[in-house]
Amino acid sequence: MSNRIGRRGFLKMLGIGAGSVGAAAIVNKGVMSPGQAAPLSDAHLAAARAPLAQTSEEMDRLHDEGVKIFLDYIGKDPTFWNNRLEPEMDGDVKVFNITCQDVQWETAPGTAFPAMTYNGIVPGPEIRVTEGDQVRVVVKNEMAQSTSIHWHGVIVPNSMDGVPYVTQPPIKTGETFVYEFVAKNPGSHMYHSHHNAAEQVSSGMLAPFIVEPKDKSREPAVDADYNLILNDTTLGFTLNGKSFPYTQPIIAKLGQKIRIRYMNEGFMIHPMHLHGIPQLVFAKDGWNLPVPYMVDTLNIAPGERYDVLVDCTEPGLWAFHCHILTHAESRHGMFGMVTVLVVQE
Numbered sequence: 001m002s003n004r005i006g007r008r009g010f011l012k013m014l015g016i017g018a019g020s021v022g023a024a025a026i027v028n029k030g031v032m033s034p035g036q037a038a039p040l041s042d043a044h045l046a047a048a049r050a051p052l053a054q055t056s057e058e059m060d061r062l063h064d065e066g067v068k069i070f071l072d073y074i075g076k077d078p079t080f081w082n083n084r085l086e087p088e089m090d091g092d093v094k095v096f097n098i099t100c101q102d103v104q105w106e107t108a109p110g111t112a113f114p115a116m117t118y119n120g121i122v123p124g125p126e127i128r129v130t131e132g133d134q135v136r137v138v139v140k141n142e143m144a145q146s147t148s149i150h151w152h153g154v155i156v157p158n159s160m161d162g163v164p165y166v167t168q169p170p171i172k173t174g175e176t177f178v179y180e181f182v183a184k185n186p187g188s189h190m191y192h193s194h195h196n197a198a199e200q201v202s203s204g205m206l207a208p209f210i211v212e213p214k215d216k217s218r219e220p221a222v223d224a225d226y227n228l229i230l231n232d233t234t235l236g237f238t239l240n241g242k243s244f245p246y247t248q249p250i251i252a253k254l255g256q257k258i259r260i261r262y263m264n265e266g267f268m269i270h271p272m273h274l275h276g277i278p279q280l281v282f283a284k285d286g287w288n289l290p291v292p293y294m295v296d297t298l299n300i301a302p303g304e305r306y307d308v309l310v311d312c313t314e315p316g317l318w319a320f321h322c323h324i325l326t327h328a329e330s331r332h333g334m335f336g337m338v339t340v341l342v343v344q345e
């Protein structure tokens with residue numbers, strides 16, 4: 001991509017500045033220490049309001065540097081768009097094994113945080129089943145804290161709802177809990193911690209739970225299908241667990257139709273704006289809309305999921321970012337909730 005269009009063309013087409021040593025630079029300078037449970041936005045706001053500690057030239061250079069890192073990193077994170085967990089079969093039951101683990105998680109160059117995870121990754125692995133499947137999830141807790149899992153949006157028996165002291169005891173350190181249910185309602189759902197959740201979810205205990213419909217005609221035919229999970233606060237502003245420039249672009253061919261499943265696991269709203277090409281919103285919280293509608297910016301509140309279709313009719317490198325700009329850019333360049341849709345001719 002960079003070979004064909006070139007850096008200059010990329011910068012020009014990107015449209016919203018660049019760079020992003022942002023988060024890393026601030027951490028490295030000691031404004032924040034890695035793991036500090038404070039929103040990156042505060043640090044960036046402080047940086048933006050501080051007297052200019054850099055010349056215009058330096059500011060441009062930092063923006064440029066971030067884009068260069070992003071370009072160099074394309075394709076180097078193969079699980080960014082695909083971290084599906086394959087089930088083991090026990091008769092007709094699809095069995096998924098999840099281990100809750102404390103790890104260090106790097107969101108951007110030089111920026112790592114203590115994270116709480118499913119199987120050591122943020123977001124946790126995608127569970128994808130078909131409507132009507134028998135599902136068993138075996139959850140082993142190796143973390144220092146107790147936990148539980150809630151199946152957000154999935155219709156399950158009350159005893160499987162995952163709320164400690166309401167429907168089950170907490171899963172204590174060293175214990176295993178087995179969730180079992182039939183995947184009744186198709187759609188883009190999620191699973192996440194429901195115990196000390198403000199800390200555990202924002203620290204990484206969040207993941208996609210996709211139920212495909214039995215009747216495929218319920219959904220638009222697409223060339224590719226992407227989960228885009230939004231998170232904020234403890235790990236900073238992230239898309240699929242990474243901050244720009246460690247995010248990955250979506251790469252499509254001209255004329256392809258792509259599906260994006262937005263899921264907001266954060267504490268804030270995030271209006272996701274795609275340059276150049278409108279988004280057709282066709283499902284909300286896993287339910288098909290009676291009348292799909294077009295947007296260029298889609299506001300996504302905590303807990304919400306939206307499914308959109310993007311018809312890649314316009315070639316180029318289209319910036320794709322949260323439009324609360326303090327979640328996406330600072331004087332040090334772009335950071336956080338920023339990626340690119342590349343439409344290749």
Ligand SMILES: [Cu+2]
Nearest residue numbers: 270322324327
């Ligand atoms: Cu945002």
